Amino acid sequence: MCNKRFQIFIGSLILLSTACSMRAQETGRLQTTKQAAPARFDVGKSLVEAPLEKVIGNADSGKPGEGTPGINLELVTTDPKNPARSLDVSKTLIENSPKKLLAPTALRHESSLPISDNPKCKPGLVTWHANLQEAKTASRRSGKPILLFQLLGKLDETFT
Amino acid sequence: MDNHFEPVWVSMRPVPQITIDFGNGHRIKRTLHGNVATWVCAADGTAIDVLPGTYAPEVWVQEIEKLKTVHEDFAAIEKSRRRQFLHDYHQTCLKLDIPSVPSITESAESIFGLHQDTQLNQTTRRRTIHQFLGNQPPATPDLFANWLYREVLGANLEDPYLGLGKVLFKNYPFEDEQSGNDLISH
Numbered sequence: 001m002c003n004k005r006f007q008i009f010i011g012s013l014i015l016l017s018t019a020c021s022m023r024a025q026e027t028g029r030l031q032t033t034k035q036a037a038p039a040r041f042d043v044g045k046s047l048v049e050a051p052l053e054k055v056i057g058n059a060d061s062g063k064p065g066e067g068t069p070g071i072n073l074e075l076v077t078t079d080p081k082n083p084a085r086s087l088d089v090s091k092t093l094i095e096n097s098p099k100k101l102l103a104p105t106a107l108r109h110e111s112s113l114p115i116s117d118n119p120k121c122k123p124g125l126v127t128w129h130a131n132l133q134e135a136k137t138a139s140r141r142s143g144k145p146i147l148l149f150q151l152l153g154k155l156d157e158t159f160t
Numbered sequence: 161m162d163n164h165f166e167p168v169w170v171s172m173r174p175v176p177q178i179t180i181d182f183g184n185g186h187r188i189k190r191t192l193h194g195n196v197a198t199w200v201c202a203a204d205g206t207a208i209d210v211l212p213g214t215y216a217p218e219v220w221v222q223e224i225e226k227l228k229t230v231h232e233d234f235a236a237i238e239k240s241r242r243r244q245f246l247h248d249y250h251q252t253c254l255k256l257d258i259p260s261v262p263s264i265t266e267s268a269e270s271i272f273g274l275h276q277d278t279q280l281n282q283t284t285r286r287r288t289i290h291q292f293l294g295n296q297p298p299a300t301p302d303l304f305a306n307w308l309y310r311e312v313l314g315a316n317l318e319d320p321y322l323g324l325g326k327v328l329f330k331n332y333p334f335e336d337e338q339s340g341n342d343l344i345s346h
Contacts, residue, residue, distance in 0.1 A: 118177065127162050128169055132205065135168035139203035145231035147165035147224070148199040148301055152315060152322075153175030159191050160175055 123155040164228055165200075172305060176322045193323040195313045197305075200227040205300040207293065208234055208246065212285045212312050216278045223282075243298050250294030254287060285312050 129135040135146045153160030161167055175194045181187050198211040198220070209227050211220065230249060237245055289312060293304070309315045315323055 123169065126167050128167050130168075132168055132170060135166045136203055136205055138166040139201075142166060143203075143235070144164060144166050145208070145228060145235075146199075146201040146203070146205070147161065147167045148201055149167065149169040149196065150172050150199065150301065150305060151169065151175075151196040152172055152194045152309075153191060154171045155169045159177050159189060160194060 118154075118157045118159050120156055121158045128155075165224075172309065173317055174322065176324055193315055195309070195315050197301075197308055197313070198224065199301045200224065200231055201301060202231060202234055206234075206242070206246075206298045207301045207304060209249075209293070210289060210301070210304075210308065211281065212289060212308065213281045214274065214277050215281060216274050219278050219282065246298055247294050250290040253290045254294070288312055 129138060132146070132148065135148070138144075139146050149155070151160060175191045177189060177191050179187055179189045195213055197213070200208045200210070202208060208231055211223055211227075215223070234242060234245055234249075289308070292307065292311075296304070306317050309317050319325065321328060
């Protein structure tokens with residue numbers, strides 16, 4: 001009888017210990033979960049997902065700025081009457097800033113690349129002076145006026 | 161042209177090019193916002209007058225010949241009187257009725273819009289130029305070029321985006337965030 005009571009006592013201790021252990025583990029998990037709260041950083045994915053939502057036509061409410069934390073969609077034009085129209089505009093969310101692409105330093109970094117695909121050509125049948133100074137010198141000698149042709153682009157390139 | 165002038169061409173800035181690749185072997189390539197100006201100058205570089213923009217060839221030749229005559233008169237007078245000469249010349253041009261460009265010229269017939277361009281250049285734009293040059297001390301074209309391209313031809317030579325800024329940046333949504341980091345100021 002005594003032996004049986006001892007077995008029950010030992011069994012209760014084991015159960016209690018197990019229960020405590022499980023509770024402790026559960027508490028630990030909860031604590032771990034709480035510590036892992038910064039995982040909400042994933043919400044920041046919306047910065048890149050928002051344009052995709054727009055592209056596949058799954059924007060929450062269709063109202064600019066709603067349902068997409070971390071980004072101001074008011075800047076994205078949405079036309080309720082013609083949703084497809086806004087898709088092209090939202091491309092700008094994932095494209096690089098054109099200003100950055102055009103910045104002088106950006107161009108310098110790519111100085112090894114050809115600046116322009118613009119084949120050279122003969123600038124007409126006229127015999128052009130190399131520069132204005134040369135034309136002035138020639139004009140003093142000949143008495144003829146200078147004809148200065150200013151242009152955007154270059155006369156000796158195909159596309160000008 | 162070689163017989164009557166000392167010709168020289170100068171590029172004021174690059175011109176943007178656009179290529180559309182259709183992906184089936186066809187490509188379209190062209191320039192955007194290009195323009196030209198033809199100055200007639202004395203041997204010391206003094207600007208006598210300028211033809212702004214593109215012209216029907218016949219009208220361009222006719223106007224250049226007129227300016228050649230003006231240069232002959234300019235070169236024939238004493239240097240001290242040249243400033244007054246140019247002032248009087250531009251004032252006289254303002255008072256003249258500029259004859260309209262013939263409606264059909266050989267070039268205007270073959271190039272769409274050239275007649276309208278020529279008409280605009282010969283009337284509105286040249287009047288603006290006469291008003292401006294007539295009130296300036298004689299100077300070389302490089303001093304007037306910025307004004308000419310900006311105010312008359314609508315192309316700002318100092319624009320780093322070559323006139324395409326409005327098209328490129330109109331829908332870019334992070335403008336405010338990046339404004340502090342921009343390498344090029346407006």
